[in-house]
Amino acid sequence: MGLEEKIPDSIALTTLDKMVNWARKRSMWPLGFGLACCAIEMMSTAGPHYDLARLGMEVFRPSPRQADLMIVAGRVSMKMAPVLKTLYEQMPNPKWVISMGACASCGGVFNNYALLQGVDRIIPVDVYVPGCPPRPEQLINGIMKLYEKVEKDSLKKPHEKWGRDIA
Amino acid sequence: MTEQKTLSLNMGPQHPSTHGVLRLVLELDGETVVSTKPVIGYLHTGIEKTMESKLYYKALPCTDRMDYLSPMNNNLAYCLAVEKLMDIEVPEKVKWVRVILSELSRIKSHLFWLGTHAIDLGAMSMLLYAIRERESIVDVYEAVAGQRMMTSYVRIGGLAYDLPSDFEEKVRTAVKNVTNGLSDYEKLLTDNEIFINRTKNVAVISGEDAIAWSLSGPMLRGSGIKHDLRKANPYSGYENFDFDVPIGENGDAYDRYKVRLEEIRQSLKIINQALDGMPEGPYRAHVPGVVLPPKEDVLYKMESMIFHFKIITDGFEAPSGSVYHAIESPKGELGFYISGDGTNTPRRVRVRPPSFINLACIPALTEGGLFADVVCAIGTIDIVLGEVDR
């Protein structure tokens, strides 16, 4: 009766937004930015037991120009903060940031002169994953939440955090 | 007229092979390294200053986060130093459990070193094998303390909780997995022509130079000096166990690889001996006013509850004086120099970081060599940036 009956079986209908979001979330490549103890748990998550490659994060790119996702794993000291900002600015749009662990989210155990109290003071963060260090399952939960966030994106809306609209 | 100058290359803080946030500024003449200047401090956390403002008990979790590949060893060094300052004697069972956990940490750290060193030199599958074996050791940590890495299980005067009932079974499973894995790594790397070409006669340091540069751990033993603090100044019951100390001959990267692999085997031997002869007894020393009483007593006895309350809120007063206690951590000689000043917070907690002092000899290892050997030199020192910068 409607248009759906006239279409052969091997065609699917969707919106452009959903297609683009599905492609973006299922092939995000993280930047290898392990700083301290949380980096060990991040490497564990990429290991054979809790596999990150099945979520699409097959390779950890060493260069920021080729990465989409920056997982800030570890404590950010005052000397490292300008380096972090430079790396974030070098990543091309679209990009996302996961702040992994307590030290990256809010300063953690160390509330003193040497550490930046939370990485969201210098770059915009999408998902915060608490823990010291977070278990691999917690990190994967954080990545799932990021997927939900990416699914809600739309090409029409400008993204202020990326500086200009994508459309 | 053309003029020849050297090329200044920056191996920046974000690099896949620098094992963290280490920065090297290299001067190159073609492929030969003319000078190396390491720049550190990108992970400086002010741990020593933080520990000065807390009570002795509350400063304990800060020690986990320094050498994060073998956290039980850091706890052990701090607790031994505080027990020396306060003159506390721990029961026998505590000493044996501390030995087992310390040796498991050593195996974990050496396995992770092997994985990252091999992946730097091109053998990518080693990292996956190393992480696979590490999971069975981390299972033991989780059974004992509930946390995978930063356990803070070794406390002042004893342990945090009593051992769980499946402790022995989990440790024996871990030992079996690592033993099976070791034969795989030997087959993959020891006689591998590519690995030998990349590590033989690379980053060589002689015995006298190693002593002059104050190296310790496998860096010193790989150059032929037989010095191990577990045998020289035994602590925590190590004099009861029978094990060998492997040494190398030439002081190059291949010798250090063999030394560390043999150390894993000796650690497995110690763990088997310790499990077979584990004594019974309390899991905390009985020193009222200084050591926290066990939780079962606190819930039922009045004096225990009063002591518990007083120690948690006020701590204990340390005498005025400084002590130093060193242990043999997987990286080298890890020591704590604690100064008490009569109050309940320490005046100064100095960590003698083996990675910091070992890293200082990088110019001697790399200058005059090829550029491609710099990555091997960084890997063979086995640094952990959390300890270098503290």
Next chain:
Amino acid sequence: MGAVVEMEEKLRGFLNEKFGDGVIREESFRDQVSFYVKAELLADICQAILDNPELDVKYLSDITAVDWLGHESESEGRFEVCYNLYSLGQKYRFFLKVRANEDELTIPTLSLIWPSANWMEREVYDLFGVNFEGHPDLTKILTPDELEGHPLRQDYPLTYEVPQFTWNKDDPPEVIK
């Protein structure tokens, strides 16, 4: 135990004989012996200990400093720089300590005798402000270049920031202590 006492006697005899009034006093706390020496003679003492084959001390383990501001022993000198020396053959450890006040905070460097002292002294300079004369490259090593002052002194604040909860999130971040 006999070897430890013998080593202690040898050291005491050697130091008192060669540098009689250079050694101010000796202290033993929890079986660890420390000798307090004068700052100017430090390099000579260390070279003499290194050259003596009977003592067999060739290994410098650590250099660190303590700030005794406000303590009763501050009259001897506010800063105490501690040298941790170890004998590999005799397996014996002892300490040499130097006390100095803030206005005369200059100590001769040991980096020409032991190359590992280079980085250790740079760290003590960075965190405490002790000047080592004769050091080839006395610059900051751990703290960022913008940080002024010497963080591990007792009068430098910890810079603890009060965390923001829901009931004080509209206040500007407060830095105390």
